[in-house]
Amino acid sequence: ELKVEQNPLFLSMQEGKNYTIYCNYSTTSDRLYWYRQDPGKSLESLFVLLSNGAVKQEGRLMASLDTKARLSTLHITAAVHDLSATYFCAVLRPQGGSEKLVFGKGTKLTVNP
Amino acid sequence: GAGVSQSPSNKVTEKGKDVELRCDPISGHTALYWYRQSLGQGLEFLIYFQGNSAPDKSGLPSDRFSAERTGGSVSTLTIQRTQQEDSAVYLCAVRDRYNYGYTFGSGTRLTVV
Numbered sequence: 001e002l003k004v005e006q007n008p009l010f011l012s013m014q015e016g017k018n019y020t021i022y023c024n025y026s027t028t029s030d031r032l033y034w035y036r037q038d039p040g041k042s043l044e045s046l047f048v049l050l051s052n053g054a055v056k057q058e059g060r061l062m063a064s065l066d067t068k069a070r071l072s073t074l075h076i077t078a079a080v081h082d083l084s085a086t087y088f089c090a091v092l093r094p095q096g097g098s099e100k101l102v103f104g105k106g107t108k109l110t111v112n113p
Numbered sequence: 114g115a116g117v118s119q120s121p122s123n124k125v126t127e128k129g130k131d132v133e134l135r136c137d138p139i140s141g142h143t144a145l146y147w148y149r150q151s152l153g154q155g156l157e158f159l160i161y162f163q164g165n166s167a168p169d170k171s172g173l174p175s176d177r178f179s180a181e182r183t184g185g186s187v188s189t190l191t192i193q194r195t196q197q198e199d200s201a202v203y204l205c206a207v208r209d210r211y212n213y214g215y216t217f218g219s220g221t222r223l224t225v226v
Binding site: 031033035041042043045048050088090095097098099100101102103104105106 | 144146148155156158161163166169171172204206212213214215216217218219220
């Protein structure tokens with residue numbers, strides 16, 4: 001069974017600081033996703049990582065994927081308050097003719113002024 | 114999210130009543146998913162529809178839950194004899210056509226009292 005673990009689950013940081021969120025998964029997959037969720041809102045797609053070594057950047061966020069280590073990271077550079085949200089990673093699990101995303105528990109990020 | 118409309122946005126129902134949740138993928142995606150997000154369980158896969166293939170119902174938590182997709186478009190998730198543990202946000206998602214991504218609807222927040 002595919003398991004996805006994120007850490008930390010809670011992260012409080014000051015504006016201007018850097019930090020990394022980690023996403024480990026237990027079985028081989030070649031697709032990994034990062035989503036952002038604001039309170040009371042749905043999931044907003046941030047990154048789709050499709051291959052080993054993939055790196056994508058958008059603003060202060062950068063995501064990478066190491067399929068051999070079964071690890072993805074979401075790096076936050078010079079955090080600002082607007083980045084406060086919950087961040088989820090999800091791994092695609094194809095199975096027979098079906099497929100589904102298996103989610104981590106999420107990392108609740110709070111950026112303090 | 115753009116491309117997926119869900120209704121109602123909020124539903125309060127009495128324990129034991131049946132409820133029907135609706136998902137309308139605006140642009141006719143072939144792959145459609147239902148997920149449930151609850152405080153204790155995180156994001157859980159419920160069901161997957163792909164074209165005319167038999168749906169993957171492996172995530173439905175009990176036989177009180179059922180879903181259908183008519184005409185390859187609108188999908189309804191029905192919960193019979195609701196229980197308090199059914200309280201959660203029910204999210205519909207579609208697979209994007211061109212970039213391997215998944216777009217989530219705004220969700221239906223179900224509260225069973």
